[in-house]
Amino acid sequence: MKNNIRFVQGNEACVEGALYAGLNFYAGYPITPSTEIAESLSGRLPRAGGKFIQMEDEIASMCAIIGASLTGKKVMTATSGPGFSLKQEAIGYACMAEIPCVIANVQRGGPSTGNPTHVSQGDVNQARWGTHGDHGIIALTASNHQDVFAITVDAFNLAETYRTPVILLLDEAIGHMREKLVIPEEGALPIVDRLRTSVGKGVDYHPYLPREDGRLPMSDFGDVHRYNVTGLFHDMWGFPSNNPRVVNELLHHIVDKIENNVHSITRHKEHFLEDADYVMVSYGSSARSAIHLAKNRRKRGEKIGVLELQSIWPFPTAMIREKCSGAKAVIVVEMNMGQVLAQVKSAVDHPENVFLANRIDGELITPTDIKQLLRVIQGRGV
């Protein structure tokens, strides 16, 4: 392929990944630091035969992509903290009605209007529990533009596979930083297309009856099967039900389809981890500082490595326990007050050996910030 090398912002890498994955409908509302995604797609998407619409608010953007998804399109919206809060009710709707969609949240400092638009990773828990009620959710993240591209493709694939909203949890530093991106050849990365029902016209189609493998083939609005979609608990036809058995089974289904597939949904990378006495667990732009520090300390013979998370939800508990089992100490590097820290502590056998290296002041955490904590842990003074 010619001209497949770009020097782009992370937000643009996300756009490239989305188009590669087959995005053909975007609805959004302006909010920094995610706006470049909308700006870029407003020109790119119509040229690629897709549709772009700027809606009247964040809520409408989320609702519009759900509507478009039901016509068979691959859909996406992008936002940041305050907008992510506003979208939560409709994200819950997509969980309940099992509508594939991708939501990019380029994180900035919160709560509320917060620290616009400085870097933060404070929406980790909101990505998990932002909408009300029990539900399963998938949230992916990345620390460099090549990976932003790849996990964006993954996000669309997982949304289609599990018929669920997928959150792309990026951050301001990744979103706005420029670096090299090599766009893979067509076919180099797998693409999961919409699974459509093979049930023919005139045969009773059950939109909410899972196959043996748990997947639910869809039928596009406008095609031969007319069915009901609702945010209420519903039976296999999609019709509202408060039958206790129906409610119980559906809630188990929307949670279990994610939690029972942690092994195939979760993604991570290992940097110098084989014999590491000190394991840094990090993700997003924070992971860049952790990797930089690990490289430098390795040169001095220190056994230190990084476990980089590329998916945060569902949390890879078993993998974390295994990878951290031999460590003298585990340092969670993130830009919030310990949201992934709490998960890691509950995953490992010795939570007392898990420490937090963080920054919450809107500045990117540096290798020096982490090193200072490391010295304390290692008993080498402050």
Added chain:
Amino acid sequence: MAIKDYLRQRFFPHIWCPGCGHGIVLSSLLHAVEELGLAKNDIVMTSGIGCSARISGYVDFHSLHTLHGRALAFATGVKLAKPALNLLVPMGDGDALAIGGNHFIHAARRNINITAIVMNNRIYGMTGGQFSPLSGCGKRATTAPFLTIDQEFDVVKLAKAAGASFVARSTTYHAKESTLYLKKAIMHKGFSVVEILSQCPTHYGRKNKEGDAPDMLELYKDTTAKLGSKALEKNPDLIPRGIFVEEERGEYCEEYDKLVDKAMGGAR
């Protein structure tokens, strides 16, 4: 096709109270669809939350029962993604104009080809009778024990000001007239609004001494008059019924395609 062929009869009985006007609205709407000869596969009905919103479950179209106030936002996504589909969006008064007010005015502004039907019973029925932005002043509701002081919206004026290119009003007493307006609204290219006054004897009628369903229907006969009628001329306090706006204006999905064609210099 018979009217019952447009219903999902296995999901009956419906949830509406005896005497509720919403069944009459449903009937008027299905007659409109039947008389126009529209194919069921070409119709998507989206609705929000409330008594009115349950209408989408009962019809044999593609149906999308969504969030409170958001039916038009979902419908906009469906329509722009697949413009060949006919979008019918019945909403309650609180649904359309309180929590959903923003989507209502912006759908009108875009002039996107969607038919919005405001089933106006002037009350939040499903939650037990709280006042809505269409209740008006001096009304009794469970959240207004000393009567309401809130001014109501005039749906017709609001829709017109926001840019809807077809606006009509009728009542459940005038079911055949409603069908006529709904037919015109569905055939109209652009955003169309049909307000249908619909009685809620359970939560509005009883509290406001308007009697039971037959009395409330009689009241629609007595307190409304057709646009241009002598009755309205004599008594301007009557609520006007009729078609208030019917204009040709660029429709959003068509304008979108034209714009993209132009930008691409015919390369599409």
